[in-house]
Amino acid sequence: MAPVCFSDLPPEALDDIARRAGPLDNVVCSAVCRPWRRALKTTRLRTLEQPSRPYSVRLDQWSNGIELCPLRLTRERIVRIPSDGGAAPVTRIIGSSHGWLVTVDEECGLSLLEAVTGRAFPLPPITSSGSKKVASDLDQMGESMFQKAELIHGGGNGLSFLRPGAKSWTALRFPKWMQRKYVDVVYHKGAFYTASREAAVTAWAPDASSSGLHATRVTEPRPEKCTWAALVESLGGGDLLMVSSVGAMDDEDHARHGYLRGSRRYEVSRYEEREEGRWLPVEDLGEVAILVGIGGRSLCVSTRGGRDALRNHLYFARPFVSFE
């Protein structure tokens, strides 16, 4: 028998195999041998550029470590939170965005933590101004920091944001026409979008004339139909999607397009930027599942590569909590 020479598979075959094995395995295959590495270079780099690669995170308070399962290259990885410099142990992870975790330590200090490397950037405290060290850290991160800093606090009643290099958080002023209560906030194409439980959506964009963000109404509330809403960027970040809970069971339309869960129905709609304020129903998510974070961050994930059974589904972070 001739020696097995799988390392000599032609690039087109390898590409096909990697595609069938799924996006994660493309990166794994690239780590097998040099010929595979060369053959998969283009596809691999494209895969690595894709945002929103999810990994599971668990805080292990006993060892003050964060456990991550990002990829199968290494089965699991414990990231130790650096405790030099007398930093207080992390007690909670309150959110995540663009690969950053927002952590809270024992003394209520906020930090951004790049979980896979363990790099931590302390954030100014919510109530008082921060130190010079913080300012220089944020300065280094530049514009991208603006995209990554995102925080909800005050139980949906207050929003604060941080400009690059700023020493303190800026509290946002809510315009009179806006209902103060919002249930979700997401960053999309240069603006923050908030959604109320009645599906009223407001866009918050940087305002040149002031240091704050300028609020623009995107969609009117639909109190008669909608009882809860979450916002999420589509896979690749091209579209803004809304998952909303519609209580009405008598509506024929919802019976056809809705996602049934318990006695509630869920709808997914897509914001049509060209027709301002219009949300078009999404009937089929395709090879995508949405992980819906209730009161937290939601995420679109690709179901390509052997996860067909998960496609076109909504998954909820925890059992539904009624907001009534």
Next chain:
Amino acid sequence: MATGSGAAAAAADAEEKESGSRMITLTSNEGKAFVVTEASARQSATIRSMVDDGGCVDKGFPLPNVDSKTLARVIQYCDEHGNKEAHTVDERAALAKFDKDFIAELDADKAFLYDVTMAANYLHIQGLFALTTQCIADTIKGKTPEEIRTAFGIEYDLTAQDEEEIKEEDTHA
């Protein structure tokens, strides 16, 4: 319908009466001739285009990249898919079962799986190529690079620089 050259003539006659289709000779790199129906040969896009171009149908097609053992197995697939109908539910189920058994045998012999994959790629037999690459992909799924190397008998040849890059990619992915 694939046989060695001995039984070829009889098989060709029977086939011609049955379907009126031409017979085509494929020759392995060891010079062994395989006579197949045109319908079977047309599973290969490479041969199909040569036939349609009015090429050397009578002289047959030499396949210098494919050995006899591999060609016999590839023809087995082409016969099944080229000569049999797949209109009814039962016919399709029979084909699916054939594919399942076919690939299970190959999966057990990775060296042979490799040869058939290469031949399917070279001959552009879409269905067979998909079947083999899917089989390889299924083996890869859920494995670490080390486990993949073991499964396919691949030698570790990464340089220190590659390892550095891989570490970097792992953290970004």
